[in-house]
Amino acid sequence: MSSSINNGISKYTSTITEKFGEHVESINEANRNEMHITLRQLDSAPRICEYIYSEFHGRLSTIVCSDERRVANGRFMLRYVFSMSDDGNDVFIVVTAKIDQHNSSFPSIALQIPAAFLYEREINDMFGLTPQGNPDVRPLVLHEDWPSGAFPLRKDFDISTKMPREHKEYRFTKVEGEGVCEIPVGPVHAGIIEPGHFRFSILGEHIVNLETRLFYTHKGIEKLAENRSLEETLLLAERISGDESVANSTAYCQAVEKIAQSSLPRRAEQLRVVYAEMERIYNHLGTLAGISTDVGYAYGSARLNILKERMMRLNETVTGSRLLFGVNRIGGVAVDVSDEVGKTFIEIMNDVQQDFEAVIALLKTKSSFIDRLRNTGVIPRKAAKELSIVGVAARCAGLDIDVRRDHSYAAYSGLRIDPHHDSPRSVTKYRIEMQKRVGDALSRFEVRVDEVKDSMNIIEKVLRNLSEGEIRATVPQENLKPYSHGLGYAESHRGETMHWLMLGENKNIFRYKVRTASFCNWPIIEQAVMNDIIPDFPLVNKSLDLSYSGNDL
Amino acid sequence: MIPTDAPQIDILTISSAVLMIATFGVVVRRGFMDWLRAYRYQTMALSGVTAIIAYMTGIWEIYIAAALTLIIKAVVIPRVLLRVTSQLKFVARYELNPYISVRLSAIISALLVALAYFLTQQVPFRSDQILRAYLPVSLSLLFIGMFTMVNRRVALNQIVGLLIIENGLFLFATALTHGVSLIIEIGVFIDILVGVIISAALMTRISHTFDNLNVDNLEHLRDDKEE
Amino acid sequence: MVSSLTLFQATIILYSMGALLALLLRGRKYSNLLTYLLPAAASLFAIVLSANVIFAKDALHISITRDALAQFGFDVFIDGISAFFILLIGLVSLAVSLYSVGYTKEYEGRKDTSILGFLFNIFILSMLLVVVSNSVFAFLVFWEVMSLTSFFLVIYEHEQEANLKSGMTYIVMTHLGTTFILASFLVMYLQTGSFSFDAFRQYVPFIPLQVKDIVFILAFIGFGTKAGIVPLHIWLPQAHPSAPSNASALMSAVMIKTAIYGLIRVLFDFNSVGSPDYTWWGILLLSTGAITSVIGALYAVIEKDIKRALAFSSIENIGIILTGLGLSVIFASFNLTALAVLALVASMYHTLNHAVFKSLLFMGAGSILYATHTKNMEAMGGLVRKMPWTSLLFLVGALSISGLPPFNGFISEWLTMQSLLSTSQIPDSTLQITIAFASLAFALTAGLAAAAFVKIFGISFLSRGRSEHVLHAVEVPRSMLIGKGVTALAALALGVLPFIGINLITSAFNIQSAQPASPFDTITLQNASGSNFASLSPFTVVVLLASVAAASYGFVRVVGGPTRQVVYETWDCGFGGLDERMEYTATSFSQPIRKIFKAFFRPRNSIQREFYADSNQYKRKTIRMESTTRSLFEERLYTPVVSATIFLFDKIRRIQTGKVNSYLLYILITLVLLLVLVRLSP
Amino acid sequence: MFEPSFATLAAGIIQTLVLIAFSPLLTGVMRKVKARSQKRIGASILQPYYDIVKLMRKDEVISDQTSWIFKSAPWINFAAVATAALFVPVMLAYSPFGLAGDVLLVIGLFSLARFFTVLSGLDSASAFGGLGSSREMMLSSLIEPALFLTIFTVSLTFGATNITTLVSSAAGLQQLVTPSLLFALISMFVIVIAETGRLPFDNPATHLELTMVHEAMVLEYSGKLLALIEWAQSIKHLTLLALMINIFFPWGVATSLSAAAVGEGLLVFAAKALAIGVIIAFIETRVAKWRLFRIPDLIAIAIASSMVGIVFFYI
Structure with a gap:
């Protein structure tokens, strides 16, 4: 990993110093692509964040709060992470603000940066820090039965505390007007799916408003990780969401590797790409099958599910796990792919690809199928941008966001189409394609189909050019200093996954913040179903493929 | 009420009914691919009808016309259209929002059929069996084709109306004259073929030019949205 | 055997006494009881009177004409047709009178109920007199009395501005209608030289066809306005809901039928439609009926004010009645007598049925209003547990009006459908096809009506209460239940034993039809080749339904054993706490x-x-x-007409100084136009 | 042809019992066909019977918001549908109750059943029930005209709405296909699919409450009441198929009461019902559920088809 000066960072540094010099305590660069701006005063955070958001076009990637009262002179720390990817820059701007421990509130940025809404509510729940100026501070993570005054992510909260249950009421937005009624759906659903509550306000079939309520199965992963060893936490990371095991473990491992400044063998990086794409393929196939089920087209879903099953069996043959558990290790990967396995892999995959293309061709000529998808659940591009949604959901609305390229990791560099490296002709074509996407379920369907084919090509390309050598490097332990921190990220099949890690004493975890793609994307469903009809909701939901488990950490 | 001792199967009326059904199959489709497929069936029915006319009149030329119909209209024209339009995006090939909803246009088409029968009732040469059976059908085809053309917004889908009209004309001519001279027929077929190709090519151009679709416009277009 | 005259006199006297006592006994202890029990008794007399006329053929003809005022005589003639409508009035007013004993308590202390009682009695009496009048003068006078009393009933609650507006629309429209009726009669007078209906009957065959057409058109518009045909229906959904519910019941169930009565007089009594010249009358009636029924049903489905929904449903049912009537005229004009009878029976059966179930439904709606003080369905819900009897009776009404077996609505809709299906016997294929397509409207109406009444019953009575209006709702007094019970029983009887209705109609209209001779016979229709076209025996159906239900209960019990039921909350997806929203x-x-x-x-x-x-x-x-939603008729038709009229009057006012009475102008213009037309006609 | 006698009455009742008893089998076969065509093995074709028996023995959970309507609706539904089945010939060309009611009565009884089912959906005070009820009424109010027009066409052709007359003259028809019947058949086929809530109108196999029509209405039912509803649904399906088969494909129907004729009639009927059931099941796997507000288009096609049928009849 090179430690050369990142050009992007220096550009931002100068502007920030110029504009906000008096508010900034320090600006420093860390972990190759992180630019840390530490503020003198908490009050200046909104201004500087908004500046980065509106002038630099930074995308709010996550907000990390941590209780560092015992470490940094008794303070809560707020870190606003912005992802910068314009002009081919690979930079994360981290705005760090300190909250005095006597102060139990911080200024909200949610009205300026809509994406901050959920983060601020989460912080309000978990740390007891109130976002001043945020009109909605209803509990998000902790439900009505959680007693007030208990903040689980504060360091003085013991994880084994037994909490008494209370009974309060959660207030949903009420739509005024005669004839409007509500449909409460969930948390228990008719199918075998995870819990989540949807509150529709409807007029007949017409959806007037939708509010989601999640976090029914909050697992407390961030709290569980505290004081655990790095290896133990890897197991935890893999289990955040069963179908995103590779993405999450990759992101976690990369965070650790970044802090340790370790570099990986080429073969390990390539294999990480292979596993990540394998995960993407079987999940996209599952989602496509789900879309087909939800429009009532059983034949299509049966055929796609068969393909998904074949891919999952292939996962098992190659890695020993259908869900690709245990493939990543800190410093590399745990499972190697021999040449022989690689060959059969490609063979089977090509076979699947042929079948896949046949099914898709069938689906695309089925007008009853296409008619259901077209113009259903349209994600407005503006909303997608303002709510900082990621992954397929963003790409289907024409937002070109892909962590694999924007903040290229593992062996992804050069594998994705990149406006700054590829030929102008192909880039123009790619951009036109992007602009044409209208954000409906059909776009999502098509984007997923493209990505499946794409992933298959990537795997084939990587496997054919697999470097020789080790699959795991030793991590330089001396670099794992107490209270050093770093960002890890990966593009799961749902989108950008962010892991922020801060080490404590004894190379244990001090604070582990996970933000999956689902957390970012859940709010968009409330926008996507607007003006749609009720029977199309399951389809919209499925086409967005949001995870409950990945959200309810 | 049909007397139970009716004569043998009335092949003429039934074939005209089948042709009618096939035509409805074309009218109610929204997607380009769907109506093309339905158009193929309609043409097959038409060529069957032509063969029946040939059998009834015993003019061998009409058999050739039937075969030509089958080959050119059921095979060549669909292929040409498919090829020419293959690069078109789905948007340009799918009738999202006709001026009159599909449900109403189905019923209007039925009314047009009734009108066609009503008009041809007055035609004096009803003694001619073939004409009696097919004249109203061909007139219906004309009406329905025109209505379809009027009703569609997507340029490519207006061709469907043209093709229906053309089939109606063909039936009209065949039924009325019991087979025009073969040469003329071949000429007509080639004419149509060229027409279709030109219009399809034109459509492709047009939709390329207007391909930048506005999302907001699309939202308004969907016909099952209120407001 | 009491003579018809005595019965008639007794009826009139009792209604008048009811009206008088209502005023005299103002505020006394039993005033309420007397005010409504007298008309109830009078209604009984009316029913006996009509039975006497229909079955004992004791027609009544009284002439109170003085020579000096020959043209302005009060002739009374009760033949079968009149008697049939007297029966309608009697039956409904009996039920409604009983109902009113309890219902008027709603207004006690708030309003002067004696006025209501007075108007109520006069209103029934005027309707009764309309259908027995045998001269233009008498007819129009009572017609006007009927319109005025109903107008006062509409604005009875004049504190609410909406009611005044409804009243205004009503009075304007009803006078417009009266004008056309008057014009129609005037043309008749010009041709026959007499104002007596007897003269009309006598001389009409000699009137030229074109004039007859004009007479018919005028009468159709005039009576159509009262009946509420589209697009002249505009007043109906405003006026009927505004009136007190007992008056609404009378207006919807009976008053609009007087218009049907008028049409029948014109069609079958003054004229004898027996040649293809009259086919277009039938087509006009049929198409108006089809349009009216569909539009009425469409509005009834989306309406959320329960009484307005019922009013729209009345429009729909008038459409169905007109459909039958139109078919009858068409059949008659092609001399298909048996089919003409079938269609007429269908139409009149529906008239009778509609009177029965619409009064039941309006009384039900009134009961809801009585208990909850709201007409808005969005505020109701859960009443089935609070008002079990009312809900049961309302359900009977809803099932009947939706045309479901074994209730009466099914019989008349079945007969109408059979009439429609029989149009294949008309020797004109264009007409056949047109009618076949028109039957689409009829079937759509049936489907929409069911949707409307599922909604009205389901939303008002079932599930959870939607507002505090229903919290304190309790079952209504017994007298109100009896009133509804009478009509519910009638609905069931007419449904299970159609023999009653069919025989009544055939005797009243003095027509021959091969219909059931005993109560349990089937209705049988034959096709052109003499085999069974269709037959129906509702009684057998009821027996079969009951036995199948019993058998299935037995079977389920044997296979499934005893049932244990657990009462639990409605499934809420585990979220806990469903509420009225x-x-x-x-x-x-x-x-x-x-x-x-x-x-x-x-x-x-x-x-x-x-x-x-x-x-x-x-x-x-x-x-x-x-x-x-927007009302097309108000926006596209009435608003432009009204603004044009206002514009015109503005102009006129500028020229002339005096006030212009709009109705006079209407009459004037119409008269002049008519006279010109009559002059021009050969 | 058939003299009213004890034997004909008994035969008529037996044919109805056959229809009622075998209706779940049709459901089972259709499910099996669907499963096979989706490359699944699928449950036994007898599964609907197991379901019904099991449900009948289960306890019932009744919502505390419901009224007597909820408890009586399944019974009324079942009784109305089973009574309607009495009027429909199966393997005989007549039904003994033909004089008591015609095809319009059959439809009336179905409407009665539907009326109560829809009310029961509203009675449970759950939004799902209301959703289902509202959709059901939307569909039925549109199907009504399509159905009536189809009957119009058929009754024109055979000169009756009386089912016995209909089937006898259909069976006696020399000409196998007439154009108007062809159009009526198309229309009838769409209606049967719509009335019985199959794809593309309604997905009987879905678990998504928000997309359901019929299933959403009966979501609150359990135990015996649910068994009745499911069974009634099967009976309705087979009754409509029987009506369609005997009007449009009456070949082989028993026109006399001999054992051979009846046996043959039964076998031929079973074959035809199975064939149509398989066709419907196959269509179901090959079509996606239509968008809710596109469904009227399909019904309009049925209406248009009947209209053209009428035109063809009068020509």
Whole structure:
């Protein structure tokens, strides 16, 4: 990993110093692509964040709060992470603000940066820090039965505390007007799916408003990780969401590797790409099958599910796990792919690809199928941008966001189409394609189909050019200093996954913040179903493929 | 009420009914691919009808016309259209929002059929069996084709109306004259073929030019949205 | 055997006494009871009177004409047709009178109930006198009395501005109608030289066809206005709901039938439609009927005011009645007598049925109003547990009006459908096809009516109460239940034993038909080749239904053993705590239909969202949804006409100084036009 | 042809019992066909019977918001549908109750059943029930005209709405296909699919409450009441198929009461019902559920088809 000066960072540094010099305590660069701006005063955070958001076009990637009262002179720390990817820059701007421990509130940025809404509510729940100026501070993570005054992510909260249950009421937005009624759906659903509550306000079939309520199965992963060893936490990371095991473990491992400044063998990086794409393929196939089920087209879903099953069996043959558990290790990967396995892999995959293309061709000529998808659940591009949604959901609305390229990791560099490296002709074509996407379920369907084919090509390309050598490097332990921190990220099949890690004493975890793609994307469903009809909701939901488990950490 | 001792199967009326059904199959489709497929069936029915006319009149030329119909209209024209339009995006090939909803246009088409029968009732040469059976059908085809053309917004889908009209004309001519001279027929077929190709090519151009679709416009277009 | 005259006198005297006592006994202890028991007794006499006329053939003809005023005589003639409508009036007013004993308590202490009682009695009496009048003068006088009393009933609650507006629309429209009726009669007078209906009967065959056409058109518009045909229906859904519910019941169930009575007089009594010249009369009636029924049903489905929904349903049913009537005229004009009889029976059966179930439903709606003080369905719900008897009786009404077996609505709709199916015997294929297509409207009406009444019953009575209006609702007094019970029983009787209705109609109209001779016989229709076209025996159906139900209960019991039931909350997806906001509303229920017919309803949903900050449109402070539909007739027809009229009057006022009475102008213009036409006609 | 006698009455009742008893089998076969065509093995074709028996023995959970309507609706539904089945010939060309009611009565009884089912959906005070009820009424109010027009066409052709007359003259028809019947058949086929809530109108196999039509209405039912509803649904399906088969494909129907004729009639009927059931099941796997507000288009096609049928009849 090179430690050369990142050009992007220096550009931002100068502007920030110029504009906000008096508010900034320090600006420093860390972990190759992180630019840390530490503020003198908490009050200046909104201004500087908004500046980065509106002038630099930074995308709010996550907000990390941590209780560092015992470490940094008794303070809560707020870190606003912005992802910068314009002009081919690979930079994360981290705005760090300190909250005095006597102060139990911080200024909200949610009205300026809509994406901050959920983060601020989460912080309000978990740390007891109130976002001043945020009109909605209803509990998000902790439900009505959680007693007030208990903040689980504060360091003085013991994880084994037994909490008494209370009974309060959660207030949903009420739509005024005669004839409007509500449909409460969930948390228990008719199918075998995870819990989540949807509150529709409807007029007949017409959806007037939708509010989601999640976090029914909050697992407390961030709290569980505290004081655990790095290896133990890897197991935890893999289990955040069963179908995103590779993405999450990759992101976690990369965070650790970044802090340790370790570099990986080429073969390990390539294999990480292979596993990540394998995960993407079987999940996209599952989602496509789900879309087909939800429009009532059983034949299509049966055929796609068969393909998904074949891919999952292939996962098992190659890695020993259908869900690709245990493939990543800190410093590399745990499972190697021999040449022989690689060959059969490609063979089977090509076979699947042929079948896949046949099914898709069938689906695309089925007008009853296409008619259901077209113009259903349209994600407005503006909303997608303002709510900082990621992954397929963003790409289907024409937002070109892909962590694999924007903040290229593992062996992804050069594998994705990149406006700054590829030929102008192909880039123009790619951009036109992007602009044409209208954000409906059909776009999502098509984007997923493209990505499946794409992933298959990537795997084939990587496997054919697999470097020789080790699959795991030793991590330089001396670099794992107490209270050093770093960002890890990966593009799961749902989108950008962010892991922020801060080490404590004894190379244990001090604070582990996970933000999956689902957390970012859940709010968009409330926008996507607007003006749609009720029977199309399951389809919209499925086409967005949001995870409950990945959200309810 | 049909007397139970009716004569043998009335092949003429039934074939005209089948042709009618096939035509409805074309009218109610929204997607380009769907109506093309339905158009193929309609043409097959038409060529069957032509063969029946040939059998009834015993003019061998009409058999050739039937075969030509089958080959050119059921095979060549669909292929040409498919090829020419293959690069078109789905948007340009799918009738999202006709001026009159599909449900109403189905019923209007039925009314047009009734009108066609009503008009041809007055035609004096009803003694001619073939004409009696097919004249109203061909007139219906004309009406329905025109209505379809009027009703569609997507340029490519207006061709469907043209093709229906053309089939109606063909039936009209065949039924009325019991087979025009073969040469003329071949000429007509080639004419149509060229027409279709030109219009399809034109459509492709047009939709390329207007391909930048506005999302907001699309939202308004969907016909099952209120407001 | 009491003579018809005595019965007639007794009826009139009792109604008049009821009216008088209502005023005299103002505020006394038993005033209420007497005010409504007298008309109830009078109604009984009326029913006996009609039975006497219909079955004992004791027709009544009284002439009170003085020579000096020969043209302005009060002739009374009760033949079968009149008697049939007297029966209708008697039956409904019996039920409604009983109902009113309890219902008027709603107004006690708030309003002067003696006025209501007075108007109520006079209103029934005037309707009765309309159908027995045998001269133009008498007819119009009583018609006017009927219109005025009903107008006063509409504005009875004049504190509410909406009611005044309804009253205004009503009085204007009804006078417009009267004008046309008057014009029609005047043309008749010009041709026959007499104002007596007897003279009309006598001389009409000699009137030239074109004049007859004019007479018919005028009468059709005039009576059509009263009946509420589209597009002249505009007053009906305003006026009927505004009146007190007992008056609404009378207006919807009976008053609009007087218009049908008028049409029948013109069609079958003054004229004898027996040649293809009259076919277009039938077509006019049929097409108007088809349009009226569909439009009435469409509006009934989306309406959320329960009484307005019922009023729209009345329009729909008038459409069905006119459909039957039109078919009858068409058949008659082709000399298909048996079919003409069938269609007439269907139409009259529906007239009778509609009187029965619509009064039942309006009384039910009145009961809800009585208990909850609201007409808005969105505020109701859960009444089935609070008002079990009312809900049961209302359900009978809803089932009947939806045309479901074994209730009476099914019989008349079945007969109408059979009449429609029999049009294959008309020797004109264009007409056949047209009627076949028109039957589409009829079937659509039937489907929409069922949707409307599922909604009305389901939203008002079932599930959870939607507002505090229903919290304190209790079952209505017994007298109100008896009133509804009478009509519910009639609905069931007419449904299970159609023999009653069919025989009544055939005797009243003095027509021959091969119909059931005994109560349990089947109705049988034959096709052209003499085999069984269709037959129906509702009684057998009821027996079969009952035995199948019993058998299936036995079977389930044997296979399944005893049932153990656990009462639990409605499934809420584990979220806990369903409340009244989480059940379907009336607007939501009808939204799909509204959307499908959006070209007609022009629905608009406007959503206002208020945000905390413009930069964040994802967090809403408030959301407000307004959903409206537009009334095409008001917007496209009446508003332009009214503004044009106002414009015209403005102009006239500028020229002339004096006030212009609009009705006089109407009459004048119409008369002049008519005279010119008559002059021009050969 | 058939003299009213004890034997004909008994035969008529037996044919109805056959229809009622075998209706779940049709459901089972259709499910099996669907499963096979989706490359699944699928449950036994007898599964609907197991379901019904099991449900009948289960306890019932009744919502505390419901009224007597909820408890009586399944019974009325079942009784109305089973009574309607009495009027429909199966393997005989007549039904003994033909004089008591015609095809319009059959439809009336179905409407009665539907009326109560829809009310029961509203009675449970759950939004799902209301959703289902509202959709059901939307569909039925549109199907009504399509159905009536189809009957119009058929009754024109055979000169009756009386089912016995209909089937006898259909069976006696020399000409196998007439154009108007062809159009009526198309229309009838669409209606049967719509009335019985199959794809593309309604997905009987879905678990998504928000997309359901019929299933959403009966979501609150359990135990015996649910068994009745499911069974009634099967009976309705087979009754409509029987009506369609005997009007449009009456070949082989028993026109006399001999054992051979009846046996043959039964076998031929079973074959035809199975064939149509398989066709419907196959269509179901090959079509996606249509968008809710596109469904009227399909019904409009049925209506248009009947209209053209009428035109063809009068020509």
